[in-house]
Structures are given as C-alpha cells and as structure tokens.
Amino acid sequence: MSQAPVGQSVATPAWVVATKWLLIALTVLGCTYLSWRAVEAGSWLIVTVAAFIAMAVLVVYATGRGITLKYLLPGLILLTLFQMWPIAYTVATAFTNYGDGHSLTKEQAIEAVQAQSVRPEPDSARYGMSVAIPEGETIAEADLALLLSRPAAEGTSGDNLLEGQELFVGTLEGLEPLPADGVTLRGNGTVGEAPGFQVLTLVEANERAQDVAEFAVPLEGGAGIKAATGTQAFVGRTTTTYDAAADTMTTIDGTVYVAHEGNFVPQDGQGPPLPTGWTENVGFDNFSSIFxxxxxxxxxxxxxxxxxxxxxxxxxxxxxxxxxxxxxxxxxxxxxxxxxxxxxxxxxxxxxxxxxxxxxxxxxxxxxxxxxxxxxxxxxxxxxxxxxxxxxxxxxxxxxxxxxxxxxxxxxxxxxxxxxxxxxxxxxxxxxxxxxxxxxxxxxxxxxxxxxxxxxxxxxxxxxxxxxxxxxxxxxxxxxxxxxxxxxxxxxxxxxxxxxxxxxxxxxxxxxxxxxxxxxxxxxxxxxxxxxx
Incomplete structure (x- = not known):
C-alpha cells in the first residue's frame, strides 16, 4: 500500500468536497427559508438567529481555518438553542405577568378588545363563513382565519369570483380577496377547500369555539366581521373605543376603563376589568408572591x-x-x-x-x-x-x-x-x-x-x-x-x-x-x- 511522502498534502477526494458544499448550501437554504417565514410572521428574533447560524456555518466550514470549531459548532448551536435559550426565556418570563389573558402586547390587546366588542349594525351585510387555519398547523395552536363568501353584484369582476360568489379571507390583519383558483364551494355557498388553508369541520371548529366567538376581522372606520353562526358572519361596528392621549377605553354605555397592571379596569373601581390584558414587566412581584x-x-x-x-x-x-x-x-x-x-x-x-x-x-x-x-x-x-x-x-x-x-x-x-x-x-x-x-x-x-x-x-x-x-x-x-x-x-x-x-x-x-x-x-x-x- 503506497503512502504519500512526508510533508506532502493528500488531495481531498472530489466527492468529499462536493458533499461538503452540498451540506453547506442546504444549511444556508434552510436558514434562508426559516428567515423568510419568520419575516412573514414578524419574528425578527428568529430572523437574527437564522442569519447568525448561516454566517457561522459559512465562516467555519467554507474555509480551511478553525479546525476545532468545525467539531464544536454543531454542539454549540444545539446547546444555545435547546439549553441556553429556554433558560434565558424562562428567566425573562419570570419577571412578567405573562399568562392567561396577558399574552399579547398592549397594542394587540387594544385591538382584541375592540374586535371583541363588535356588534351587528341594522341591515348589516352577511357572509357565508368557513373557519380555517394555515395548512400544516395544529388546530389547537394555529391562527384562525375566516374564509368568506357573498353573492357578487352585477358587473363585479376579479380573480376572487367563483360560481357567482365573491371570495375573501379575513384575518387579524384585515380582509383580503381570496383567489378563486383551487377553491371549491359547498352546497350552501361556503368555502369547502382553499389552497394554503385547512378548512375546519364544525366539530373541529367547536374545539376553538371561544376563540371563534372572540375573533373579528378588522375593517376601516371601526367596523369588523364576526361569526354569527357556524356558517355565517356579519359586519358590525365596535362598541369600545380607545383614546390614545388619555390611555383609556370607553364603552358604548360611557364606562371609562384605565390601564392598570396589564389590564383596563373601570375608572371608578366598580366592576371587572376588560377581558383581554397584556404582558408587562412586574419586576420581582412573582418571586415576592411566592413568599x-x-x-x-x-x-x-x-x-x-x-x-x-x-x-x-x-x-x-x-x-x-x-x-x-x-x-x-x-x-x-x-x-x-x-x-x-x-x-x-x-x-x-x-x-x-x-x-x-x-x-x-x-x-x-x-x-x-x-x-x-x-x-x-x-x-x-x-x-x-x-x-x-x-x-x-x-x-x-x-x-x-x-x-x-x-x-x-x-x-x-x-x-x-x-x-x-x-x-x-x-x-x-x-x-x-x-x-x-x-x-x-x-x-x-x-x-x-x-x-x-x-x-x-x-x-x-x-x-x-x-x-x-x-x-x-x-x-x-x-x-x-x-x-x-x-x-x-x-x-x-x-x-x-x-x-x-x-x-x-x-x-x-x-x-x-x-x-x-x-x-x-x-x-x-x-x-x-x-x-x-
């Protein structure tokens, strides 16, 4: 068996080099895809982490330097993601009031309170409604969406028309046209299938009954779309308004709510707070409560x-x-x-x-x-x-x-x-x-x-x-x-x-x-x- 002379480097086989660059490319592409999905969800922390991992992989494995890091990097990444990050997140959470009714930001809580207060207007428009979630996500945790349909007026045109029905998708971001390509309608005119969505059956939607009841699609001018029955939705108007200057919420009956410890509570101290609060820092209150x-x-x-x-x-x-x-x-x-x-x-x-x-x-x-x-x-x-x-x-x-x-x-x-x-x-x-x-x-x-x-x-x-x-x-x-x-x-x-x-x-x-x-x-x-x- 022949050996290379002492001091002479051995050429790396071409298949090893090709495999290395293929794995690097797959890792970078995976991080890029994760960053893209995170940008869509507005999670800039995940974008930062994915970008850091991609750059670390390129710096360590695309060069001939840092031999030790080539072995340590996978372990360091996994240690950070699955050990250090959960510990840091737990510590950060311990200094907040995060929990049931306090899982949103203050801005999201204000929007949720206003959406929950939507009431139907006289002769308001009605939609055929199907409750849906993004395809591939679990029913219990996924964000809800309402797939809506209504008879199209004469002369209406657009790519969201199907069998004389106008199609829309409503989320917490607002109401958008739903392209008709790939959509199927049930006999009652509601959406049965739609690309990118999993349409829930009545039994599945009942698992999220409370979320569906509180869910509202925001519209301009304080209006919104809410579920009326299992297959219908109505257009209504919010009965609670927010005054940003005074940081207060006022209901239709004139009751004023002020911000206090992550909730809007009645200004006169009489009655319960509004149902949705927000996450805020409470210092050492959780630790002091224990003792x-x-x-x-x-x-x-x-x-x-x-x-x-x-x-x-x-x-x-x-x-x-x-x-x-x-x-x-x-x-x-x-x-x-x-x-x-x-x-x-x-x-x-x-x-x-x-x-x-x-x-x-x-x-x-x-x-x-x-x-x-x-x-x-x-x-x-x-x-x-x-x-x-x-x-x-x-x-x-x-x-x-x-x-x-x-x-x-x-x-x-x-x-x-x-x-x-x-x-x-x-x-x-x-x-x-x-x-x-x-x-x-x-x-x-x-x-x-x-x-x-x-x-x-x-x-x-x-x-x-x-x-x-x-x-x-x-x-x-x-x-x-x-x-x-x-x-x-x-x-x-x-x-x-x-x-x-x-x-x-x-x-x-x-x-x-x-x-x-x-x-x-x-x-x-x-x-x-x-x-x-």
Whole structure:
C-alpha cells in the first residue's frame, strides 16, 4: 500500500468536497427559508438567529481555518438553542405577568378588545363563513382565519369570483380577496377547500369555539366581521373605543376603563376589568408572591419539604435495594445470574407512563390489588401519608434496576486482591463490605447518585401520572400533598383557573437554584471519596 511522502498534502477526494458544499448550501437554504417565514410572521428574533447560524456555518466550514470549531459548532448551536435559550426565556418570563389573558402586547390587546366588542349594525351585510387555519398547523395552536363568501353584484369582476360568489379571507390583519383558483364551494355557498388553508369541520371548529366567538376581522372606520353562526358572519361596528392621549377605553354605555397592571379596569373601581390584558414587566412581584402571599407561601413551603424528602428517600431506598441485589448476584457461586439479571431490569425497561398508571390502579382502595392481597383497607391515593408512601413504593420499583445495574458494574471493577488483603488482615465479610467494598463502590456511583437525586427532585412524570399531586388541601386546591415543585409550577401555569406562566417561571427558577446548590454540595462531598483511591 503506497503512502504519500512526508510533508506532502493528500488531495481531498472530489466527492468529499462536493458533499461538503452540498451540506453547506442546504444549511444556508434552510436558514434562508426559516428567515423568510419568520419575516412573514414578524419574528425578527428568529430572523437574527437564522442569519447568525448561516454566517457561522459559512465562516467555519467554507474555509480551511478553525479546525476545532468545525467539531464544536454543531454542539454549540444545539446547546444555545435547546439549553441556553429556554433558560434565558424562562428567566425573562419570570419577571412578567405573562399568562392567561396577558399574552399579547398592549397594542394587540387594544385591538382584541375592540374586535371583541363588535356588534351587528341594522341591515348589516352577511357572509357565508368557513373557519380555517394555515395548512400544516395544529388546530389547537394555529391562527384562525375566516374564509368568506357573498353573492357578487352585477358587473363585479376579479380573480376572487367563483360560481357567482365573491371570495375573501379575513384575518387579524384585515380582509383580503381570496383567489378563486383551487377553491371549491359547498352546497350552501361556503368555502369547502382553499389552497394554503385547512378548512375546519364544525366539530373541529367547536374545539376553538371561544376563540371563534372572540375573533373579528378588522375593517376601516371601526367596523369588523364576526361569526354569527357556524356558517355565517356579519359586519358590525365596535362598541369600545380607545383614546390614545388619555390611555383609556370607553364603552358604548360611557364606562371609562384605565390601564392598570396589564389590564383596563373601570375608572371608578366598580366592576371587572376588560377581558383581554397584556404582558408587562412586574419586576420581582412573582418571586415576592411566592413568599408573601399566605396561600402560596404555606403551599410552597409544604411542597418544598416533601420535595427534599422524596428524592432523598427515593435515592436511598433504590440504592440500598439495588446494591444488595448486586452483591448477591456478584457471588461467583450463584448459577443462572444472566437470567436473573435480565428479569430484574424489566421494570427499568418498561415506559414510566405505563408502569405509573398500572401502579395507580393497584393502589385503588376498593378494587386495587394491594388492598386485595394484603387484606388492608387503606386509602392509598386519598390520604396524604399513604399517598406519599405509594409514590415512594412505586419509585422504588421503577428505580432499583438502575441502581442494580450501576452497582453491578462498579462491583465487578473492584480488584479481588483488595478484598483478599482485607481477609488476610482478619476482616470478616461485613467489615470488608463496610470498610473496603462500600468506599470503593461509592467512588464509582457517587456522581450517579447525585444525578439521580436531581432527576427525582423534578420527577414530574411519576407524580403527574400516579397521583396528579393529590390529595389536595381542603382549603387550597392548588396545593397537593404529593406535589413536587415542578408539578406545582405546572398547575399554576396550565391547570389553574387563571394560568400564570410568569409565576410558574419564577417557581422554576427557584427549583433550578435549589437543585444547583444541592447538587454542588453533593458533588463536593462525592469528590472527597476520591481520596479512597
């Protein structure tokens, strides 16, 4: 086999160069397409990020310099997008009132309030209506659009005419003609299909019934188009006006609303605020609420204490059981160890969402297997302490196979001559286990125990699937006796009567700080075990 002379560079094969430039071109084209879609949506942050990634790829991979960066760049981009950006976004959200009714800018909220106040005018025009969303998007999250049709007047011309009907598409941006090419009409004259849109059935539109009822297409002069029935829309006029100079909203009955803490509230203090608010900075209010609001404070502290106990007990119990089993199966005299080990790791191989639901059924007081087999009548999931015990038992079943595996590997790496030396010195089996095997075992598994603690501190899946945080406090339905801080934050953000994502983000930051401090201390302690070596 011939080799190139020393000092002489080897020519790169042409197919490698072609593949490199093809991948660069595809990446740049992908970023360009993403930027184009982001410009259409008005998201300049995404445009900036996509442009930065495209330039970084060109600078790093289109030149022969920066060899190290060629390997590091993909990881740095993914780290920034999927780790650093979510953290930064969560921190920014924690200082706002972002949540249900406060997800828009102030300008968008003013437009939404005015659109929601549209009422039909006498003899107002009527449209045939189909509710639609952009093609390829999910029904629950996509922006709505109204595909409208009305009989065309004589002499009307344009590319939006089909079977004597004028076609329009209405969005929050306004009303635009809908080109007839590719559009089909139903028997009642409403749009059945349209290029670029997914026309919702009545059942699908009912999933967004509240959004459809509040949706209005803005027109000039304060008028708008709103849904009247499932297949008809009307032209109406707004009954609420905004005074930019005074920063007030005035309804048709003369009630004046002033801006206050992200809402328009009655100037005289009587009555509820207008339904749509906006996102604004609230400083440290979310953090102070956690510790000053009596309901949140008592719930937070109670959950925090359980949140400390749960991972400690879980890690301790799973480690002890896994280690004892590993010691048993590490005995060379035991036959069939491979089969036994395969059976023991089955709980670890099963998906947690299946196992948690099965255990939840087994803990049922009336029909569950636990009470049937033991003859007990314990309300495992309805009383606070039995519910906590049920969580720990289930997590023991789920967690001991992992500890068994890592302890098995660590035990097999301990040299036999160390144990033999201890035996020669007169140490019995228990003394050898305690003074020789355990310290060497903890050197290997100590960092993994810390990682397991951090995982169980935020073990959302187990709590949510097994108990849902229940049983709840009689005086506070937001606080569950088996809640962890992470499930508490989720309930505040998603399941409360008034979801508050800003407050939930503040709780998440506190969780992050707690886990970070505890993990740092534990890693410092585990580092001391290295002196055993």
């Amino acid at each position: 000053t609001d009596s309901t949140l404070r008592s719930g937070f502290l109670k959950i925090f204490l359980w949140n400390l106990a749960f991972p400690l007990l879980s890690v301790g119990s799973t480690f002890i059981l896994g280690m004892l089993l590993a010691l048993l199966f590490n005995d060379p005299r035991l036959k069939g160890k491979g089969l036994y080990r395969s059976l023991l790791i089955l709980p670890y191989a099963l998906p947690i969402f299946v196992t948690a639901i099965v255990w939840s059924a087994m803990f049922n007081q009336d029909f569950g297997m636990i009470n049937d087999v033991t003859g007990l009548n314990i309300n495992w999931l309805g009383d606070p302490w039995p519910a906590r015990a049920a969580v720990l038992i289930t997590n023991l079943w789920l967690g001991f196979p992992y500890m068994f595996l890592i302890c098995t590997g660590a035990l097999q790496s301990i040299p036999n001559d160390v144990k033999e030396a201890a035996s020669v010195d007169g140490a019995g089996p228990i003394r050898t286990l305690w003074s020789v095997t355990m310290p060497l075992l903890l050197v290997a598994v100590g960092p993994l125990l810390v990682a397991s603690f951090a995982f169980n501190f935020n073990n959302f899946g187990l709590i949510y699937l097994l108990t849902g945080g229940r049983p709840f406090e009689a005086t506070n339905s937001q606080v569950g006796n088996t809640d962890l801080l992470i499930t508490f934050a989720y309930r505040l953000a998603m399941e409360s009567g008034s979801p508050n994502i800003g407050l939930a983000s503040a709780v998440s930051i506190i969780i992050f700080l707690i886990v970070g401090v505890l993990s740092y201390g534990m890693f410092r302690q585990s580092k001391a075990l290295e002196e055993v070596n």
